[in-house]
Amino acid sequence: MAGRVEGKVAFITGAARGQGRSHAVRLAQEGADIIAVDICADIRGLPYAGATEQDLAETVKEVEALDRRIVAVQADVRDYGALAAALADGVGQLGRLDIVSANAGIGSSPHEAQELADQTWQDMVDINLTGVWHTAKAAIPHLIEGGRGGSIVLTSSAAGLMAYPNIAHYVSAKHGVVGLMKTLALELAPHFIRVNSIHPTQVDTPMIQNEATWRLFRPDLEHPSRADFEPASQAMNVLPIPWVEPLDISNAVLFLASDEARFITGVPLPVDAGCLIK
Amino acid sequence: MPGRVEGKVAFVTGAARGQGRSHAIRLAQEGADIIAVDLCGQIDTVPYAMSTPEDLAETVKEVEALDRRIVATQADVRDFGALKAALDDGVAQLGRLDIVSANAGIFSFGSLEELSDTDWQNMIDVNLTGVWHAAKAAIPHLREAGGGSVILTSSTAGLMAIPNIGHYTSAKHGVVGLMRTLALELAPDMIRVNSVHPTTVNTDMIQNSATYELFAADLPEAERTREVVGARFQELNALPIPWVEPLDISNAVLWLASDESRYVTGVTLPIDAGSLTK
Numbered sequence: 117m118a119g120r121v122e123g124k125v126a127f128i129t130g131a132a133r134g135q136g137r138s139h140a141v142r143l144a145q146e147g148a149d150i151i152a153v154d155i156c157a158d159i160r161g162l163p164y165a166g167a168t169e170q171d172l173a174e175t176v177k178e179v180e181a182l183d184r185r186i187v188a189v190q191a192d193v194r195d196y197g198a199l200a201a202a203l204a205d206g207v208g209q210l211g212r213l214d215i216v217s218a219n220a221g222i223g224s225s226p227h228e229a230q231e232l233a234d235q236t237w238q239d240m241v242d243i244n245l246t247g248v249w250h251t252a253k254a255a256i257p258h259l260i261e262g263g264r265g266g267s268i269v270l271t272s273s274a275a276g277l278m279a280y281p282n283i284a285h286y287v288s289a290k291h292g293v294v295g296l297m298k299t300l301a302l303e304l305a306p307h308f309i310r311v312n313s314i315h316p317t318q319v320d321t322p323m324i325q326n327e328a329t330w331r332l333f334r335p336d337l338e339h340p341s342r343a344d345f346e347p348a349s350q351a352m353n354v355l356p357i358p359w360v361e362p363l364d365i366s367n368a369v370l371f372l373a374s375d376e377a378r379f380i381t382g383v384p385l386p387v388d389a390g391c392l393i394k
Numbered sequence: 395m396p397g398r399v400e401g402k403v404a405f406v407t408g409a410a411r412g413q414g415r416s417h418a419i420r421l422a423q424e425g426a427d428i429i430a431v432d433l434c435g436q437i438d439t440v441p442y443a444m445s446t447p448e449d450l451a452e453t454v455k456e457v458e459a460l461d462r463r464i465v466a467t468q469a470d471v472r473d474f475g476a477l478k479a480a481l482d483d484g485v486a487q488l489g490r491l492d493i494v495s496a497n498a499g500i501f502s503f504g505s506l507e508e509l510s511d512t513d514w515q516n517m518i519d520v521n522l523t524g525v526w527h528a529a530k531a532a533i534p535h536l537r538e539a540g541g542g543s544v545i546l547t548s549s550t551a552g553l554m555a556i557p558n559i560g561h562y563t564s565a566k567h568g569v570v571g572l573m574r575t576l577a578l579e580l581a582p583d584m585i586r587v588n589s590v591h592p593t594t595v596n597t598d599m600i601q602n603s604a605t606y607e608l609f610a611a612d613l614p615e616a617e618r619t620r621e622v623v624g625a626r627f628q629e630l631n632a633l634p635i636p637w638v639e640p641l642d643i644s645n646a647v648l649w650l651a652s653d654e655s656r657y658v659t660g661v662t663l664p665i666d667a668g669s670l671t672k
Contacts, residue, residue, distance in 0.1 A: 117395060298671050305632035305668050317657075354581040360657045367654035376645035379593075379638045382671030383664050390581055393574045393660035 119147025120374045125210045127151040127203055129193050129251050130220030132167035134321035135271065137175045138362035139217050139369050144184040146370060148215065151206030152176070152188040153199065155220070159243070161236055163225045163328030185210060193220045193247030200254040213258040215373040216268040218251040223323045226332040229284035237285045244289035245296070252300055256309070265308030267373045270297045271365075272313040274388045282332060294384055301382035310381035312372050317388040318349050318359040354390025397425025398652045403488045405429045405481055407471055407528050408498030410445035412597035413547065415453045416640035417495045417647050422462040424648060426493065429484030430454070430466040431477065433498070439516045440500050441604030463488060471498045471524030478531040491535035493651040494544040496528040501599050503608045506560035514561045521565035522572070529576055533585070541584035543651045546573045547643075548589040550630075550666045558608060570662060577660035586659035588650050593666040594627045594637040632668025 126143045130136035131152035140150045152175055158166040172188050179186040187209050189202035207213050221244045224236060248270055259266035275283065276290035293313055300311040318324050325342060333348040334340035350358040368387045371377055386392050404421045408414035409430035418428045434447045450466050457464040465487050467480035485491050499521045502513055525546050536542035551559060552566035569589055577587040594600055606618040609626040624636035646665050649655055664670050 301668055301671050302632055306634060308633060310633075354578060355584065355586070355657055355659060356582060357657060364655075364657050368658070371649045371654065376649065377665075379633060379635065379642050379667045380646070380663075380665050381633060381668040382666075385658075385663065386661050387655075387658050388661075389657045390577055390660040393577055 119145070120370060120376065121215065122147030124148045124214035125151065125207070125212050126215035126217060126373065127206065127213060127251070127255055128217040128219060129153050129247070131175050131188070132156055132171035133175070134323065135319060135362045135365050136217070136219045137171070137178070138366045139219060140175050140186070141178050141182070142363065142366035142370055143215065143373065144179045144182045144186070146374070147184070149184050149210045150179050150186040151203060151210065151213070152186055153191040153193075153202050155192045156190045159222055159239060161224065161239065162222055164223075164322050164326035193250055194242045196250045196254065199250050203254045203258070207258050212262050213255060214262065214264065214266050216251060216255045216259075216266070217271070217369055218248040218268070219271045220247055220251075221271060221323075223286065223329065224283070225328045226282035228282055232285055240285035241289050244286065245292040248293055249296055252296070256304065259309050260307050266310070267377070268300065268309065268311040269369050269372050270311070270313040272297070272315050272384065274315050274317050274386060274391050276313065276315055277384060277386070277392055297384070298382055305381060310372075310377070312380060312383045312385060314365060314368050314372070315384055315386040315388055315392070316360060316365050317353055317391045319365060320359045320361055324359070352391045352394070353388070354394050357389055360387060360389060397423065398648060398654065399493065400425030402426045402492035402651075403429065403485070403490050404493035404495060404651065405484065405491060405528070405532055406495045406497060407431050407524070409453050409466070410434055410449035411453070412599060413595060413640045413643050414495070414497045415449075415456070416644045417497060418453055418464070419456050419460070420641065420644035420648050421493065421651065422457045422460045422464070424652070425462070427462050427488045428457050428464040429481060429488065429491070430464055431469040431471075431480050433470045434468045437500060437516055437520070439502050439513045441502055442598060442602035444500075471527050472519045474527045474531065477527050481531045481535070485535050490539050491532060492539055492542045494528060494532045494536070494542070495547070495647055496525040496544070497547045498524055498528070499547060501562060501605065503559050503562070503604070505558050509561055517561040518565050521562065522568040525569055526572055529572070529587075533580065536580075536585045537583050542586070543655070544576065544580070544585065544587040545647050545650050546587070546589040548573070548591050548662070550591050550593050550664060550669050552589065552591055553662060553664070553670055573662070574660055581659060586655070588658060588661045588663060590643060590646050590650070591662055591664040591666060591670070592638060592643050593631055593669045595643060596637045596639050600637070630669045630672070631666070632672045635667055638665060638667060
């Protein structure tokens with residue numbers, strides 16, 4: 117049986133680990149070749165380590181183990197020129213582009229809005245919003261040129277549809293992604309290029325499994341652990357689970373990327389264990 | 395490779411033709427057995443011919459051709475006792491219940507100023523109360539199964555208003571409130587509840603002279619062709635298509651029914667060619 121995205125090529129940012137790697141592997145399982153980028157570096161001021169070159173190499177290994185091709189490049193989504201060059205190289209080698217997963221993103225240490233440093237705000241907006249625009253902008257000419265339409269999936273967050281205290285920069289950037297998604301959906305509809313966003317609740321990745329995030333949820337403890345974080349995280353959700361897995365987001369990306377969703381565009385799709393209706 | 399809902403049992407209302415038949419077949423293709431109900435009769439405020447016992451027999455034939463089991467019963471979603479009896483019988487024969495597609499619905503039109511009490515009441519009874527009945531009848535069986543997925547068929551008119559179908563718009567908005575409340579009430583039992591919101595779907599519900607009149611009242615009847623009305627429908631959508639096919643809704647139902655969306659609940663999922671964004 118043919119895979120659900122057989123013969124297609126997918127561009128994924130933030131592909132070295134976490135959700136991005138999971139998207140690459142899941143799409144490859146269903147027949148896609150992959151163009152992967154990641155900064156593979158620490159971002160200043162973040163309370164957790166960034167992905168590494170070894171992480172990106174592991175993504176390459178896992179995709180190749182599925183007998184799919186992958187072109188992986190270190191690139192920063194803030195640097196449009198580098199991002200566009202990486203994608204053009206990938207399309208040159210793999211021959212086409214059909215799917216875009218604008219996934220690269222950061223969390224950061226919590227502060228009330230009045231206390232956020234300019235640099236902290238700027239880094240967040242540059243990566244989590246402008247980086248998403250860069251990704252789409254670089255991809256659009258390839259998608260149009262292919263003449264087969266396409267599917268762009270922007271990774272937002274439950275925080276793209278509701279506010280949480282102490283992460284105004286993250287909430288603002290992720291809300292901005294929704295505006296970007298809807299505008300892209302309108303602009304690209306005549307080309308049959310669909311644009312949708314995904315809104316995860318907490319996902320079990322290094323972006324949330326770090327002491328700064330644990331402390332945000334458990335300010336009552338000096339050194340909270342993953343186990344201390346678990347009930348506080350679960351309290352956000354309606355379903356009785358603390359967080360979802362990267363695979364759950366990948367399955368939503370796969371659905372939106374595939375022809376099963378051929379007429380779905382402009383849609384914010386939560387994968388959120390019900391946290392938005394709580 | 396096992397199907398995406400292999401071994402599960404799905405309850406589909408309005409299963410004699412159109413979207414309901416398509417859902418039954420798509421779920422059966424992916425391994426589910428089916429409990430199908432349909433009124434197979436006319437409601438006098440509905441301005442097009444409704445389904446027949448022969449239609450339901452055709453659904454049975456198509457599911458059985460896939461080597462899946464189906465229990466089909468004529469029942470009215472307005473009659474809770476009859477609906478519950480049909481479902482209980484199906485569960486007794488097929489052994490369990492995992493998936494509910496509350497799909498049965500009708501269409502008619504008129505301004506709110508001019509709608510008769512009967513027009514209004516029939517619409518609310520079928521398109522809202524009938525959906526609640528389907529969920530209510532199913533909940534005990536889903537709890538027994540230890541979880542499940544309930545998919546309510548709403549409409550783009552469940553998220554935005556369209557003139558001259560105020561009773562339809564009210565009922566379909568009501569389905570969203572019902573969906574969200576069910577999602578909250580059933581989450582502790584890992585029963586997920588979501589709604590789908592189609593734009594115009596290529597079925598008998600819209601391909602009829604009464605609906606053509608709604609969309610092309612300015613033209614003489616002889617000029618209200620499928621092509622002319624299709625162009626009017628297309629103006630609603632961002633993607634350059636007049637309508638979506640029943641299969642497109644079925645693929646969304648399948649995704650929501652499957653474990654690929656195991657942590658998706660309380661979500662409104664448009665399959666709307668971008669009409670809500672436009």
